[in-house]
Ligand SMILES: [Zn+2]
């Protein structure tokens with residue numbers, strides 16, 4: 001049966017989880033050692049963000065079943081953009097072109113979440129962290145987790161992405177997403193060189209600035225090329241960057257897990273300043 005192929009993905013999931021948890025925890029500890037904020041204070045801040053893992057996990061796990069079924073279906077029926085390309089059986093098309101296509105779709109997803117107002121109400125939760133650190137990576141409303149997985153299923157259906165390229169994407173995305181939220185910035189030549197192709201902490205921090213037009217720039221997920229291509233790339237000095245959202249300046253509310261969960265259902269979700 002074609003859908004049984006999905007079992008092959010369950011084992012690498014453990015490796016994914018190991019990378020995810022290991023990278024998150026080691027960077028969190030490293031941030032704590034270099035900053036002048038006490039571990040107690042840092043944990044209090046991070047705890048709110050960590051709570052979002054609890055709400056996202058059931059949605060993520062349930063939707064992953066559908067994602068794998070769709071991926072198995074497109075693989076079995078040779079369906080999707082990648083399968084209609086010449087040399088579609090080659091490693092280059094399957095993995096390289098496949099990864100680049102999925103990363104473009106992820107850029108598109110992020111733009112949609114900012115520009116479609118009902119969706120922005122859920123995505124803005126990620127932007128309401130006033131003290132960006134590595135724990136911000138997991139600050140995602142379960143409503144957004146649902147949207148993100150629905151879109152991912154759509155992207156897999158359109159592209160015909162196989163399990164292999166999905167795993168490659170997931171691994172690289174995990175590393176980029178976590179590192180782009182750390183307080184460790186790159187400097188000089190390394191920032192220029194890596195930032196030409198990949199999303200760095202410097203690039204993603206600009207996206208977390210509290211005011212437009214900076215919030216609506218640097219949408220990239222793994223690759224920064226899409227922002228450069230479509231004119232959404234922007235730079236800002238770290239000394240000028242203020243994390244948060246101009247519509248949600250109440251720091252106390254932005255620290256309360258229960259209150260944050262209600263944000264999408266409260267009016268005043270659009271930028272007032274620009
Ligand atoms: Zn965003």
Ligand SMILES: [Zn+2]
Nearest residue numbers: 126181204208
């Ligand atoms: Zn972010």
